[in-house]
Amino acid sequence: MSQTFLITSATGSQGGSTARELLHRGAKVHALVRDPSSAASKALQALGVALFKGDFFDLPAIRLALTGVSGVFLNTFPNFNEGEGEIQQAKNVVTAAKEAKTVTTIVVSTVFKAGEKSEIAASKPNFPFLNLYLHQKSGVEEVVKNAGFEHWTVLRPDWLDYNYLVPGYAIHFPEYRTEHILSTSYDPSFKKAHLDPVDVGKFAAAALLDPQKFDRHVLELGGELLTLEEVAKTLSKVAGVQVKVRYRTEEETRELVESNKMPVIEMQLWPREVSLDYDASELDQYGIKLGTLEDYLKREKERLLDTLGVPKV
Numbered sequence: 001m002s003q004t005f006l007i008t009s010a011t012g013s014q015g016g017s018t019a020r021e022l023l024h025r026g027a028k029v030h031a032l033v034r035d036p037s038s039a040a041s042k043a044l045q046a047l048g049v050a051l052f053k054g055d056f057f058d059l060p061a062i063r064l065a066l067t068g069v070s071g072v073f074l075n076t077f078p079n080f081n082e083g084e085g086e087i088q089q090a091k092n093v094v095t096a097a098k099e100a101k102t103v104t105t106i107v108v109s110t111v112f113k114a115g116e117k118s119e120i121a122a123s124k125p126n127f128p129f130l131n132l133y134l135h136q137k138s139g140v141e142e143v144v145k146n147a148g149f150e151h152w153t154v155l156r157p158d159w160l161d162y163n164y165l166v167p168g169y170a171i172h173f174p175e176y177r178t179e180h181i182l183s184t185s186y187d188p189s190f191k192k193a194h195l196d197p198v199d200v201g202k203f204a205a206a207a208l209l210d211p212q213k214f215d216r217h218v219l220e221l222g223g224e225l226l227t228l229e230e231v232a233k234t235l236s237k238v239a240g241v242q243v244k245v246r247y248r249t250e251e252e253t254r255e256l257v258e259s260n261k262m263p264v265i266e267m268q269l270w271p272r273e274v275s276l277d278y279d280a281s282e283l284d285q286y287g288i289k290l291g292t293l294e295d296y297l298k299r300e301k302e303r304l305l306d307t308l309g310v311p312k313v
Contacts, residue, residue, distance in 0.1 A: 004028040004068050005208050008056070008093060009075040010049070011040035013162050014109055017201025018073045018208075019049055025209060032065045056089035062096040071105035071208040072097055076140050078133060086136035090143040098147065105151040105211040107204050108144045110137040112158035112193070112220055113276050120274055129263035130270065141218075151211035157200050158193040158222035158278075161296040164235060166307045171264050176243075180308060182228055183246045185253040185268040193222025193278055194231075196291035203288060214286075222278055223290040231293065238297040239304050 005022055009015040010031035019029045029049045033041045036051045045051050054061020056076065066072075074093055079085025090108070097103040111117075111134070118138035121131040144152050162168050164176075175181045186192075200221065207214035226234075228245045235243040248256070253269070256262050283290070297304050305312055 002026050002028050003070045003209070004030060005071045005073065006030045006032065006065050006069045006097075007049075007073045008032050009077065010044060011038060012075065013160065013197035014075050014157070014200045014204070015073065016040070016044065017198045018204040019044055019201075020047065021201045021205035022208065023047055023049070025205060027205075027209065030065045030067075030069060032062060056092055059092055059096055062093055063099065066096055066100040066103065068102060069097075069100065070102055071107070071211070072103055073204050073208065074106060074108040074140075074144065076108075076136075078136065080129075080132060083132060084136070084139070087139035087143060090140040094143055094147045097149075104149060105153075105208055106144055106147070106149050107153045107155065107207045107214075108140060109155045109157060109200060109204065110141055112156045112222060112278075114138045114141060114156055115218075116276060117270075117274070124273070127266050127270065130266045151215045153207040153211070153214040153216070154218040155200060155203055155207075156218065156220050157195050157197075158220070160195055160197050160200075161293055162197055162300075164231070164297070164307070165300060165303045169307060171262070172267075174262075175246075177307060177309060180241060180243045181246050182232055182243065183248060184228055185248045185256075185265055186228060187272065188229070188245075188247060189227065190271050191225040191227050193280070194224045194226055194293050195221055196223065196293075196296045198296075199223070199288065199290050203286070206286065206288065219283065219286075220278060221283070222280060224292055225278075225280075226293065234294050234297065235304070238294060238301060239308055239310055241308060241310055243308075 007015045007019045031049045034055050036053050052065035076086045076089040114137040118134035121127045121134050169176050173182050175183050232243045232245050256265050
């Protein structure tokens with residue numbers, strides 16, 4: 001008899017990948033979605049996913065979606081208006097899952113080195129955006145770890161490849177769509193660990209289907225280490241148009257920080273002050289092959305061309 005799992009944020013890249021991987025492996029999937037009539041929701045439904053209309057604050061809907069469920073994939077959404085908003089999302093799902101009395105496993109996706117980064121950011125007044133962001137991600141992890149489920153796993157993805165596509169690119173690279181330029185305050189030598197969101201789905205599904213193997217594991221998920229110059233080269237190759245990198249001057253960076261027009265610039269300044277080691281070989285034990293940025297962009301070429309405003313041939 002196949003197991004049934006609940007996927008939150010199912011119409012997103014991570015949730016959708018997890019749902020598809022579980023279906024591929026013979027499981028049944030419930031999805032909590034805000035709009036069952038959306039194209040993304042209908043695409044999941046066409047694959048056999050059972051849709052439940054609701055969000056993280058709709059407890060009756062969450063309870064209904066948890067009917068007969070043995071495991072949950074939790075992917076909360078950042079909330080910058082309320083300091084504990086994202087943590088409350090996790091609490092609501094966990095509370096309903098405990099009430100269901102059928103859930104034994106929960107897999108949560110947060111962000112690379114969430115716990116370590118949160119502690120560091122809290123001590124640095126020059127990173128207010130990251131402090132709030134990481135506090136919530138770390139708090140979500142603690143909710144899951146302390147909930148008392150038989151099995152739990154924490155997935156911590158690093159830089160997800162969809163950040164070079166609509167709509168994610170906009171907050172990180174404002175000139176990318178119109179000028180094909182990746183403007184950045186990263187040091188030119190900085191290498192960032194890239195990850196295909198499909199790989200998050202592979203790990204999440206594996207942890208749900210074999211919870212004993214992944215029990216109480218905290219996995220730092222990152223693949224290729226790439227500089228932005230290497231990224232631009234790959235983008236150019238796949239899209240067929242030249243994408244360039246422009247490094248901001250110190251004055252430009254300072255003005256952006258002081259204006260608070262681009263809070264995520266803190267992510268680009270963070271590596272100047274904090275270095276956290278990452279060893280991708282630690283993931284080898286799980287037997288899951290990670291994709292490359294080039295493979296991801298080829299698979300999503302239509303979206304890439306749309307992002308860059310390139311006519312489709």
